[in-house]
Amino acid sequence: KKKSVSSQVIYGNRGMSLEQEINASNQYYLTHGIAVVHKKPIPVQIVDVNYPKRSAAVIKEAYFKTPSTTDYNGVYKGKYIDFEAKETKNKTSFPLKNFHEHQVQHMRACVAQGGICFTIIKFTQTQEIFLLPARVLFDYWQQQATGRKSIPKQAIIQAGYAIQYHINPTVPYLDAVDKFMATIQ
Amino acid sequence: KKKSVSSQVIYGNRGMSLEQEINASNQYYLTHGIAVVHKKPIPVQIVDVNYPKRSAAVIKEAYFKTPSTTDYNGVYKGKYIDFEAKETKNKTSFPLKNFHEHQVQHMRACVAQGGICFTIIKFTQTQEIFLLPARVLFDYWQQQATGRKSIPKQAIIQAGYAIQYHINPTVPYLDAVDKFMATIQ
Numbered sequence: 198k199k200k201s202v203s204s205q206v207i208y209g210n211r212g213m214s215l216e217q218e219i220n221a222s223n224q225y226y227l228t229h230g231i232a233v234v235h236k237k238p239i240p241v242q243i244v245d246v247n248y249p250k251r252s253a254a255v256i257k258e259a260y261f262k263t264p265s266t267t268d269y270n271g272v273y274k275g276k277y278i279d280f281e282a283k284e285t286k287n288k289t290s291f292p293l294k295n296f297h298e299h300q301v302q303h304m305r306a307c308v309a310q311g312g313i314c315f316t317i318i319k320f321t322q323t324q325e326i327f328l329l330p331a332r333v334l335f336d337y338w339q340q341q342a343t344g345r346k347s348i349p350k351q352a353i354i355q356a357g358y359a360i361q362y363h364i365n366p367t368v369p370y371l372d373a374v375d376k377f378m379a380t381i382q
Numbered sequence: 383k384k385k386s387v388s389s390q391v392i393y394g395n396r397g398m399s400l401e402q403e404i405n406a407s408n409q410y411y412l413t414h415g416i417a418v419v420h421k422k423p424i425p426v427q428i429v430d431v432n433y434p435k436r437s438a439a440v441i442k443e444a445y446f447k448t449p450s451t452t453d454y455n456g457v458y459k460g461k462y463i464d465f466e467a468k469e470t471k472n473k474t475s476f477p478l479k480n481f482h483e484h485q486v487q488h489m490r491a492c493v494a495q496g497g498i499c500f501t502i503i504k505f506t507q508t509q510e511i512f513l514l515p516a517r518v519l520f521d522y523w524q525q526q527a528t529g530r531k532s533i534p535k536q537a538i539i540q541a542g543y544a545i546q547y548h549i550n551p552t553v554p555y556l557d558a559v560d561k562f563m564a565t566i567q
């Protein structure tokens with residue numbers, strides 16, 4: 198039912214990662230009073246900190262921790278929204294190994310609470326971006342032990358919502374969220 | 383209209399900070415399917431990382447960044463909730479210097495989007511905890527240049543919601559959130 202956006206004229210800034218594009222879009226949404234969505238900081242375990250005189254504290258030893266949630270969450274039209282942003286160089290499918298079990302679990306818990314949960318997937322080869330509802334990811338996630346290890350791009354086109362690159366915000370994903378929310382209310 | 387909880391029998395674990403008590407309560411809410419609320423990681427600017435062979439990456443130089451949001455957010459009954467947890471040793475008031483301008487701005491933006499925003503304030507001397515709606519903080523914040531630099535405890539008792547220590551969850555703050563939500567719907 199939906200068309201691929203590969204014929205679109207406007208492309209993303211090819212030097213920017215999807216994450217940077219979304220961060221810039223979130224900044225636009227924030228300053229225009231449209232939504233409040235932030236990327237969560239990278240979780241680190243801090244082991245050693247120096248407090249030099251007359252200058253800022255320096256973390257001298259720390260380790261990356263596995264995140265227990267998705268990267269983005271916030272509020273839009275009173276609703277809780279929660280998502281992960283992922284890029285792939287693949288052309289015909291999106292590999293499930295891009296997700297961790299704990300992220301999928303987190304999304305399940307959020308959906309159970311009535312949150313609006315999804316993934317923003319970018320096919321970097323064609324600069325196509327889609328919002329994919331979390332429930333679709335759950336279906337593929339559940340069958341991966343015995344079935345395929347990726348989500349076919351055709352399924353993403355069918356069950357997802359294309360996001361067209363725009364001038365400002367660069368990735369107007371809330372347009373896709375509006376369409377998605379309309380189906381679950 | 384509300385009574386102080388200082389006469390309550392159950393006290394918090396005096397070795398635990400309010401943050402630890404809330405984190406434990408969030409874990410309870412999560413595992414019981416009641417709400418999904420997480421503390422955000424401390425934001426750090428990573429400058430130098432070592433990647434030793436056969437062991438985990440080590441962050442060798444990093445700096446603390448000023449958080450641009452509050453510490454906690456999540457979803458409860460489909461609603462976005464967002465709050466900051468603060469303790470004070472003061473007995474009769476809560477000093478406004480416990481907040482940063484950017485946190486108050488963030489709470490204003492969330493309220494404008496229909497989020498449920500508040501502060502959880504603990505008076506450590508008496509082990510009393512209150513949920514204080516963000517709008518009350520905004521009123522005091524706005525007058526502080528010319529007026530008082532703290533929120534009187536009496537105002538917190540009047541405009542806030544007492545949270546009674548409990549066995550599990552230790553700090554059942556969602557009971558107070560229910561009462562608060564009932565006033566804004």
Ligand SMILES: [Mg+2]
Binds near residue numbers: 267281282
């Ligand atoms: Mg991520």
Ligand SMILES: [Mg+2]
Binds near residue numbers: 466467
């Ligand atoms: Mg804090």
